[in-house]
Amino acid sequence: MTPKVSSSKGKSGTQKSGQKYQNSFAFKPNKNNAAAVKIYNTPAKGICQRCLDIIDWRKRMNKYKPLTQPKTCLACHQKRVTDAYHVLCKGCAETRKVCAKCQEGTDIVQPEVKTPADLLKESQEQQRFLAAMTERQRRSYLRKMERGDEDGAKKIVVAAENNDDGGWSDFDDDEEDEEEEDEE
Structure with a gap:
């Protein structure tokens, strides 16, 4: 009779510990890198x-490596693939109605391409929002947009649209005038 052999590694009854190094913060790419x-x-x-x-x-995650030279298309065997990680050129992918990367006939996503007219309209709308805000709201909005806090910026826009001071001022202008007169 052969003895029973355990398939578990190490001593029986011991558990594996967790991973040695835990990620303490999320990866953020260098925003100043032009490439x-x-x-x-x-x-x-x-x-x-x-x-x-x-x-x-x-x-x-800074793992994307763009192509330096065109790749060969798997369908037409021409050097026409200019996008990284794609295996079909744009023309072959459109005629076959498949994904240019995985070659499956699923729904192809059309990216939103903003025309110069759309960009101009957005900038005019933002200028209109900024003009309607108080100075304090405007500075807070621009500071939050610079930081990338779009949720906070949206709250400021909503407060400005509702003509709500959003708790910005400590007292009204009338009270301020009365206090100035009392000091004199």
Whole structure:
């Protein structure tokens, strides 16, 4: 009779400890790097939602490596693939109606391409919002937008649209005038 052999590693009854190094903060790419900003702002075209998520993750985590030279398309065997991680050129992917990365016939996501007219309209709308705000609201809004806190900036815009001071002023102008007269 052979003795029973345990399939577990180490001494029986011991548990594995957790991973040695825990991530204490999330990765943030260098915002001042011009190449990283350019890569992040290039839209991914002709791919499905799953592949779009993969490429966006690569861009966020600084893993995206753009092509330096065109790749060979698997369909037409021409050097026409200019987007990184794609295997089909734009023309072949459109004629086959498949994703240019995974070659599956799922729904292709069309990225939002903003025309110069749309950009002009957005900038005019933002200028209109800024003109309607008080100085204190305007400075807070611009400071929050610079930091990337869009939720806080939206709250300020809503407060400005409702003509609500949002708790900005400590007292009214009439009370301020009365206090100045009392001091004299």
